[in-house]
Amino acid sequence: MIAHLLRSLLQGILVILAVGLIAFSMFRFVGDPIASLAGQESTDADRAELTERLGLNDPFPVQFGRFLAHAASGDFGISYRQARPVADLLAERLPATLELAVLSALFAFVVGIALGVYAAINRRGVIANGVMVLSLIGVSLPTFLIGIGLIYLFAVELRWLPSFGRGDVVHIGWWTTGLLTDTGRKSLVLPVLTLGFFQLTLIMRLVRAEMLETMRTDYVRFARARGIPERRIQFRHALRNTMVPVVTIVGLQLGSVIAFAIVTETVFQWPGLGALFVNAVQFVDIPVMAAYLMFVAFVFAAVNFLTDFVYLLIDPRLRH
Amino acid sequence: MTEPLLSIRELRVEFPTRRGILTAVDGVSFDIAPGEVLGVVGESGAGKSLTGAAIIGLLDPPGRIAGGEVLLKGQRIDNLPPEGLRRIxxxxxxxxxxDPLTSLNPLFRIGEQLIETIQLHTGMNAAQARDRAIALLVDVGIPAAERRIDAYPYQFSGGMRQRVVLALALAADPELIIADEPTTALDVSVQAQIIALMKRLCREHNVAIMLITHDMGVIAETADRVAVMYAGRIAEIGPVRDVIGRAHHPYTQGLMGSIPTLTATAERLTQIPGSMPRLTDIPTGCAFNPRCPHVFDRCRVERPELLPAERTLAACWLYAADRRATA
Incomplete structure (x- = not known):
């Protein structure tokens, strides 16, 4: 069990190192940092001095090691464009993205599992089949279209909800939250629906398929033969077995919801990490891009580790 | 004779399919007395498992009981609502x-599954149910039951799991156990242990067993009476010694002749030519007539009911009153 978790942890660290290498390579291969920093009127001597001061004459492994050491202590350098520490920029934007992603994942997870179980139990029901057809839309429509559609309906036509921004936020220490104000909560609704919808339909279809599979197994049949009530079989015996494969997918999806909220953030002008990254790409702000890459790798590694941990909780066979 | 524990009357099980209705069990009748072991043998697809499933209302849709009655101690149970059947x-x-490897839910301790079943049917509290669960595990021969009760199914071997499954079946002291191929998936040495265990449990708990199998050896070892099924009908039924030793139905005779024994020195096993008909084209008359060595005209047109043949009943025109008179 410990070995299993250690292996999972090691894998996560390897992933972060590999992504770190890619992020670091960007500094060397995308543009010339000296040219961006020194300006046009600098002399060759100035440039040489700057190159030496930034350690750019050191061998590659030394530079990479320094980059990793700095990254580990939260130092991602200075943004080329905003001339502020990248770590500060990330910290400023992180709450917005996390709030959006966690709420979306929660929404997708809870509603997705509930609908999936419902669709599996009432396989031939009219509502269940209607839900399945609707879910096809969720799987096949691109996220930005859903976002734009929701904006059109709820912001433009009905005027119930705002179409962009976070509304008023409350500062709690360095964290900011939109959950405590009315406009903040209203602003969350559409982005959360947009970001969570695809995941929701995916989870729902997966849960339904797995549940149908589980309901055909021998132990469900034997549970019936023991006289266990059908509801109890469905929610106690079958659902837990259904969760084993579902957790894998949900884990991966949760990672991508946090990491790739970019599209949704762009559509709703959400002041999160995704929007920061898109801006950074436009202005070739490499420290910000590198830091964002590292952040994404970290999120995926962490979620993956968590997933393995949840596995152990669900399935006793893996604990040995 | 005492009132039968279970009584099946003219049971019919049908499967509606796109190509029409298939009758998988067709007019099957038999009784099981309290504490009796009735063996049900037949090839795959003869309808023996479906008969078992139909009795406790676990036919997989679209299969359904299309006719006949199932009586438990004289009370009809085949027409009960689902909830009533569940309570039985x-x-x-x-x-x-x-398959004991797949009968237990892999994610729950065997104790949880036992206690769940016991509490559901007896209304015991958790501590009482746990004591009973341990007693049951001891009874079915699980060593160190107090410790093993908290183990998961994957920590048991196949034979041990089948013992746990038996403990689960016995959890609420049932009057009848329907055992569908309980030893087929096990090693031969383990089979013998499970059979001995079932015989002992049957005696000590006074529970009747309907033992469904295609293994004649298991039947000979365990059953009091045996019913031989062929193409959804009973071909022959009677005391186990008579059916095995002095079979009357040509199908039973063929079946017995095709069992290899360790002692016999016969050069080759006899075999029944052909194979059991599919449900879609069961021949008219006796379903066995195309394969029967004694077939005559009547067999091809008229379907035989069970007729007395010495101490067994055989569904065969060879034993019709008029023919016996002339024979």
């Missing part, structure tokens, strides 16, 4: 399936 399952009729 596990409490009055237990069931054991073929």
């Amino acid at each position: 399952r596990g409490k009055r009729i237990g069931m054991v399936f073929q």
